[in-house]
Amino acid sequence: MKLIKVNKKDALAFSAIILSILICSIIQMNLFWDKDLVLTGDDIGFHLNRVFGLAEAIKTSHYPFYIDSTFLNGYGYAANWFYPNLFLFPMAILLNLGYSLVVSYKTYIIIYTIATACVTYYCTYKMSKKVTSSSFMTILYVFSLYRAFDVYQRAALGESLAFIFLPVILYGIYEILYGQKKKWYILTIGFTGIIYTHVLSSVLAFCMLLLFLLLSIHRLREDKTKIIYFVVAGGVTILLSAFFIFPMVEQMASNTFYLNTYTLTTPSNTTYSLGTLWRSITLYYKDSSIIGLGYVLFLPLIYRFKIKKKNTIINFADKCLLIAMIFLLMTTNYFPWQHFHTLDVIQFTFRLFALVTLLMAFSCSIYVGYSVKKKYHSIGLLFIVLSLSISNASTIAQYYKDFRIHDKNQFRGEQTFKDSYNIGAGSEYLPSVTKIDVLKSRKKDEVKTKNRTTKLSHIVKDGNELYIHFDAKNKDILELPMIYYKGYEVKINNKIVPIKMSNNGLIEVPIQGKGKMEISYPGTGIQKFSFYTSITTFILLMIFILLRSIIRNKEQQHSGDSIMKYA
Structure with a gap:
């Protein structure tokens, strides 16, 4: 080269x-x-x-x-x-x-x-x-x-x-x-x-x-x-x-x-x-x-x-x-x-x-x-x-x-910045029904129920994952401390259940009886497909640029040798 x-x-x-x-x-x-x-x-x-x-x-x-x-x-x-x-x-x-x-x-x-x-x-x-x-x-x-x-x-x-x-x-x-x-x-x-x-x-x-x-x-x-x-x-x-x-x-x-x-x-x-x-x-x-x-x-x-x-x-x-x-x-x-x-x-x-x-x-x-x-x-x-x-x-x-x-x-100095509610003046990326004042009025891991008889226990939240044990004698709806975005997955007793967006822009899940709920964000098929698409395209582009550079250098070297030969 x-x-x-x-x-x-x-x-x-x-x-x-x-x-x-x-x-x-x-x-x-x-x-x-x-x-x-x-x-x-x-x-x-x-x-x-x-x-x-x-x-x-x-x-x-x-x-x-x-x-x-x-x-x-x-x-x-x-x-x-x-x-x-x-x-x-x-x-x-x-x-x-x-x-x-x-x-x-x-x-x-x-x-x-x-x-x-x-x-x-x-x-x-x-x-x-x-x-x-x-x-x-x-x-x-x-x-x-x-x-x-x-x-x-x-x-x-x-x-x-x-x-x-x-x-x-x-x-x-x-x-x-x-x-x-x-x-x-x-x-x-x-x-x-x-x-x-x-x-x-x-x-x-x-x-x-x-x-x-x-x-x-x-x-x-x-x-x-x-x-x-x-x-x-x-x-x-x-x-x-x-x-x-x-x-x-x-x-x-x-x-x-x-x-x-x-x-x-x-x-x-x-x-x-x-x-x-x-x-x-x-x-x-x-x-x-x-x-x-x-x-x-x-x-x-x-x-x-x-x-x-x-x-x-x-x-x-x-x-x-x-x-x-x-x-x-x-x-x-x-x-x-x-x-x-x-x-x-x-x-x-x-x-x-x-x-x-x-x-x-x-x-x-x-x-x-x-x-x-x-x-x-x-x-x-x-x-x-x-x-x-x-x-x-x-x-x-x-x-x-x-x-x-x-x-x-x-x-x-060693001070840091702490204002997790600073999301930009326009709050552009929140669901339009979400009200920040409502979020501020709630505790960090607060799970809301509509039925007072429903009992919740073992609530553990880690990032975008949430684990809850519930006991609902009657039909109830849980409003989870997570903004609703497409791609969340909720399992009750290891079975995926449908979710909705609440009037506050949070994840809403219907429940009844006893069970264990797991919420996570595995993402969507499009997200996974797009990741591999970009990675594959990047690798192919780098190979294309490298091969093009090698070919051009060989052509220039051949041209230079030809000139020297007839000089």
Whole structure:
């Protein structure tokens, strides 16, 4: 197999950028938090509970799991059906190793920040073939103001992790449209990764893909096989993501949830006026911090005017810029959101800033890379951009600290977070009839009977398993301390019996006479099928990529030998 030669100067530049990212990430974190303190963001409670559930599942060897019994005081919450936990493993492992919540959380942020930087640099370098463009893209993207909002103010862990895979999706689109279309699997890897981190981001990324296809109709007409490769990439993505997608669809078809009946907000209610959007870019804040983009992302655009001749990468960068402007317009009240109700699921228009950040950072990095020729000029610009990015972060960090300093959920030192009822503002993944106040009024393992003469004993609850001995002289119905989700199984005297959902959204079981009841969650056939589907597809894809790499290396070696022979 042919060895890949690495340019020492390129490797040195990459190492310098990653080291700078590491140092500046720590500086940025200290701007938001004191050394031994974490101030809670909007969604941190929900995500920490997810991590605690995963840590417990790893500790007890119960992975994969769908219903997290650490939520709702043991009643269980099926967040994993709708919010994947695959990339939460590093923090869960750190907690299981005995590190404090503060240390584990901060370390995890550094880990996925470095991962974002490495992936961004690699993808940009593969497209641009320029160290300058790759370096600019990495700094603009990783230290973008919106990413800082996501990581610290919003504590949007899923969306923050999605930043890792957005550059991969962009690279995959570029390869099929402009590069080697047979590298369709890059797009597959990008979309699979983002689906397993944050589903809403995958929806937005798909919208971005559609706009690229719309603006590239002429290329697709010239080579219709490109369409086939996009379809293949999509099909394999579905198979790789089956472990998450199929069970989610099954659950949504089996019941009605808050996400179906309750809307926290819609994009039409969260649009920006042009004035607000301008303030979010210029950082002109008065009384409150506006979630925005910052001006650093736009400054390098001036280098576009220095480029006179177009090539493939410049053409792609121009399309990125155009699509970024479309998404920017969509965040304003000038966009007719009332005609796009299918996108109401994204809730906040500022989620589009993630795509604007990606596309603007890429466009600007390409323009700078193809305009600036002198090395010292490039290094100077990198230093200016990095300094301004840290300065912008400092501006919003002060507001954030003033706003959060009295938050009761902040934690420091060896303190931990304890609020099992923190399941997100919209409680999206609860059955729609469930009332959290009712759950809070009950004890952790309380089993309700309708008939007072019914006697219960030997009640033992362990996670998603429950054991009860009962003696019901008359027909009765037990309401169990478990949220109803499809896949639970109840046995009475070793025989499976039908179950229903109570008016409170809990599991309800009819009983009569004496017996022993066992409740467990073995899952459904679709859940098991989807798991093996994803694993099998992953193995086959890895074999395909490996074989393709071996064949290409042999072809290149044969070509090189032929040239030497006739030289």
